[in-house]
Structures are given as C-alpha cells and as structure tokens.
Amino acid sequence: MAAFDQELDASGLNCPLPILRAKKTLAGLESGQVLRIVATDPGSVKDFEAFAKQTGNELLESGEEGGKFVFLIKKA
Amino acid sequence: MDQKKLAIIATKGTLDWAYPPFILASTAAALGYETQIFFTFYGLQLVRKDLDLKVSPLGNPGMPMPMGMDKWFPVLGTALPGMETVMTAMMKKKMKDKGVASIEELRELCQEAEVKMIACQMTVDLFDFNSSDFIDGLEFGGAATFFEFAGESDICLYI
Numbered sequence A: 001m002a003a004f005d006q007e008l009d010a011s012g013l014n015c016p017l018p019i020l021r022a023k024k025t026l027a028g029l030e031s032g033q034v035l036r037i038v039a040t041d042p043g044s045v046k047d048f049e050a051f052a053k054q055t056g057n058e059l060l061e062s063g064e065e066g067g068k069f070v071f072l073i074k075k076a
Numbered sequence B: 001m002d003q004k005k006l007a008i009i010a011t012k013g014t015l016d017w018a019y020p021p022f023i024l025a026s027t028a029a030a031l032g033y034e035t036q037i038f039f040t041f042y043g044l045q046l047v048r049k050d051l052d053l054k055v056s057p058l059g060n061p062g063m064p065m066p067m068g069m070d071k072w073f074p075v076l077g078t079a080l081p082g083m084e085t086v087m088t089a090m091m092k093k094k095m096k097d098k099g100v101a102s103i104e105e106l107r108e109l110c111q112e113a114e115v116k117m118i119a120c121q122m123t124v125d126l127f128d129f130n131s132s133d134f135i136d137g138l139e140f141g142g143a144a145t146f147f148e149f150a151g152e153s154d155i156c157l158y159i
Helices: A017-027 A044-055 B015-030 B041-047 B066-072 B075-079 B083-097 B103-112 B121-126 B143-150
Strands: A006-010 A034-039 A058-065 A068-074 B005-010 B034-039 B116-120 B139-141 B155-158
Touching: A006 A017, A017 A034, A017 A044, A017 B015, A044 A058, A044 A068, B005 B015, B005 B041, B005 B143, B015 B034, B015 B041, B015 B083, B015 B103, B015 B155, B034 B041, B034 B143, B041 B103, B041 B116, B041 B121, B075 B083, B116 B121, B116 B143, B121 B139, B139 B143
Parallel strands: A006 A034, B005 B034, B005 B155, B034 B116, B116 B139
Antiparallel strands: A034 A068, A058 A068
16 A cells, blocks of 8 residues: 555544545645545445545545555545 | 535434434535535424434334334334333434444534534524524524525535
C-alpha cells in the first residue's frame, strides 16, 4: 500500500459515520496530501467511490486488508 | 460549479424516522451541498434540547422483532403497556452494537456542518412549545420561508 499522510480508523462505525469522519479529517489536510481510511462497514466501499466522485477528492486505492476495507484518498 | 442544494421536510417524531433526515442532511453537507431541514408537526420532537424519541411496534408490521416475535406475537400485544419502552431500549442497544450513530450525534454533526434548521412556527404554537425548548441556532418560519430555499433546491424530500 502506498504512502499516506494521515490515517483514520473508522472500524466499527456504520453509515454515514465513516464518510462524515473522513470529510472532517480531510478538512485538516493540505491539498495533495493522502488520507488512509480503515473501515468495517461493507457499504463504505461504494460510498467512498461516490464520495470521491462528488467531492473531487481522488480515490487512489480501495481494497481489503485483514478483513477490513482500506481506502486511500488524495485531497483535491 | 454551483453549490447543490438539498431541502428536507421532517414531519415524524419517532426514533426510527429521526434517522433519515439527519443521515441525509449530514451526508449531503459532507458532499458539499447547502442543506436545510424544515421541521413541522411531530418532526419538531427532533429539534428539542432534550430528545426523548421512541420507536413503536404498534401498527408497524414491518418492524422485525426479537425471537421471531413478529411472526407469532398477537398484533394487540404490541399495544401492551411498556412495549414501546422495551422496544425502544432494544432498538437503541442494537444500534449501538452495530456502530450506528445516535440521533444526538448525527444532529450535532449536522449543526457542525452548518445544516440550516428551521422550525415551523405554526406547529410550535399549535403544540404550545416554547422557543427555549429547542436547540440553539434553530430558526423559526413558515411555509413561505421553506419555499424560499426549496424553490432553488436540486433535491427536495418529504420525510
């Protein structure tokens, strides 16, 4: 998995909390920095795709690691 | 690109129906929408300082109940005293166990995200509520106030 600037653990949280926490964390990052998000909500896979598409932040990677969902989002 | 707008009318005051307006409003705000919720009739319960929301199995055949009770439990049984309290407690526990946010938390997230909340003045008066019963930052207005924003919205939902 590629490098990242900050990590957000959204394990155990359900819709829409992973998205809301990610949005809040991204607000504290600089443009171009990368946020790594770990989630357990299966709905978050489609949701982070949709989030990236609608906010312009780029979804660099979306995958599974040790039974959890992991996303890399680059701030626009 | 112009900022998109979401307008919601929240009319229901039970724990289950408190979720859609706050989930959609907070998510829309996170996606960059300008969002407004107009609370009317029982929806006013959702903006009271002290939330006391309940879920009722009464007249709600779609509600899953523990131990398959929804299959054999007599419909009239759902009207028994205390059923509402029991079902509410069970629902809250289930939500907590599954990592679903509380209404208090979602409402706070909406406030942080500057979701504009408006209480229907007519129903506030109808039910003899005081403006001090409600959360800070709540505005009061009528149907025309709602249309001022809703008329320019991209999405308008009645919940």
